Amino acid sequence: MTTQHINDTMTDPTNRTRLREAATSAFAENGFHATTTRDIAAAAGMSPAALYIHHRSKQDLLHVISRDGHQEVLQLVRDASASSGGPEDRLAEVIRALAAYHAENHTIARTVNYEIHSLSPAQQAEIGGLRTAVLREVQAVVEDGVEAGVFDAPDPELTTLVLLSLCVDISRWYEQDRPWSPGELSDYASVVALNAVRPRSGQRIDAATRQPSTRSASERMATR
Amino acid sequence: MTTQHINDTMTDPTNRTRLREAATSAFAENGFHATTTRDIAAAAGMSPAALYIHHRSKQDLLHVISRDGHQEVLQLVRDASASSGGPEDRLAEVIRALAAYHAENHTIARTVNYEIHSLSPAQQAEIGGLRTAVLREVQAVVEDGVEAGVFDAPDPELTTLVLLSLCVDISRWYEQDRPWSPGELSDYASVVALNAVRPRSGQRIDAATRQPSTRSASERMATR
Incomplete structure (x- = not known):
């Protein structure tokens, strides 16, 4: 497996989608601040290092x-x-x-x-x-x-x-x-x-x- | 100053109010998770230890x-x-x-x-x-x-x-x-x-x- 091949795999759009879905679920469930990049990577079945290929931060x-x-x-x-x-x-x-x-x-x-x-x-x-x-x-x-x-x-x-x-x-x-x-x-x-x-028709609001x-x-x- | 006196001062209702106001502002500004008990105590002009006399946690x-x-x-x-x-x-x-x-x-x-x-x-x-x-x-x-x-x-x-x-x-x-x-x-x-x-009077909603x-x-x- 060449370095180019690894890079192609890592930047696969499917991985981006999986990361976004994992992050969306984690943010909704635990809130943004209680969620770590490690949580997101794990839920997406990726390593924290792989996450950083796609996104600089949470x-x-x-x-x-x-x-x-x-x-x-x-x-x-x-x-x-x-x-x-x-x-x-x-x-x-x-x-x-x-x-x-x-x-x-x-x-x-x-x-x-x-x-x-x-x-x-x-x-x-x-x-x-x-x-x-x-x-x-x-x-x-x-x-x-x-x-x-x-x-x-x-x-x-x-x-x-x-x-x-x-x-x-x-x-x-x-x-x-x-x-x-x-x-x-x-x-x-x-x-x-x-x-x-x-x-x-008529008065719009009496109470006011x-x-x-x-x-x-x-x-x-x-x-x- | 007796121990009793210190306790009376620490549990002063004014301190509780100050803590709540400081916490309310901090939560609103930075969100609950990004706020620390230390932030709240400092904003209320108290020590973190004093905060814990009134509240167990954030x-x-x-x-x-x-x-x-x-x-x-x-x-x-x-x-x-x-x-x-x-x-x-x-x-x-x-x-x-x-x-x-x-x-x-x-x-x-x-x-x-x-x-x-x-x-x-x-x-x-x-x-x-x-x-x-x-x-x-x-x-x-x-x-x-x-x-x-x-x-x-x-x-x-x-x-x-x-x-x-x-x-x-x-x-x-x-x-x-x-x-x-x-x-x-x-x-x-x-x-x-x-x-x-x-x-x-008449039809409530045509579009539906x-x-x-x-x-x-x-x-x-x-x-x-």
Whole structure:
């Protein structure tokens, strides 16, 4: 076996995939900080030295997992947003795609969303850019709906953040033994999201007007 | 200074508070695993030995912070749920209280919600019980609204989980430099939540019926 042969084997894409899968499972199970590169290498059936051929560090693995996860979500959202139909159909598709992703991939989504502080500042900035791109993509659908007169969203960015919350947080509480399939859950999330933005006749919220201290804010949001 | 005097000083409630505040800040900034008991003691202006008079371990500190945080949230929800008015007013109060808590206490809320896997199994079970109590308290308001005919929530538990998601996830993205005050944000969350559960005339969601694979689930949710 030549040195070239060894190098080819070591940099085999299959090894990269195995390492990523091992790291994803370990991070989800024990958290990023409690996981060692030795744990990851062992779970992938490799030596720690072999791991370092592919990744400089545990942080580098987290970065690759986080970047690819966010890029996948951005692509899902772009595809859903580009679907045919008006803003209501498109928003339903976007929310359904996001909610299903966070239910189906709840372990990786937790790592990707809650371990951002473990990345380097440059890595955090890159992931932040991808998150902003997701936000803007969804916000554009909300704004299209406002422009078309089918959505009531006085502050489209805030509306979008709240709708994203509804989807992202699914990864925190969703477990395989929950009585709802990802399909049911994502359908329901899209119903809730559409109900939240569709204009209503009559007063939007009675309760808010009972509190003088918050009245102006809620009125502004509800009426501008 | 007698031994008794030293012990009184060491177990001073002020020291416990300082330790908890130091631990809360450190966990929020660096994550639970990257924080050492030495970091916490130093931030509290105490020796590591003094820390161990109050807490057996870093995990014990996380447990106390998490338990008290969850008990505070449960009390907030109970108070809001017990407010006067019908289910709409009560749900608005509950969502407003939850959303405001997660905006105002976003750093501690992140630690409390995302570091649960760092607790012992017994501690996780205790926190799990408090979380279930919060869920059931909110779910009871949703069920009251369904019974009174003012809410459309075919699956009150799922509805409640989704509404809680909307509030809890605020702690993930809310920062002090966001353009919305906790009051504005919590008002808006209550508007979204009420819109999500109020019955609508006509077809609830057109988009869902376009997908045969998910039609039965969405129809069941929308119509039962």
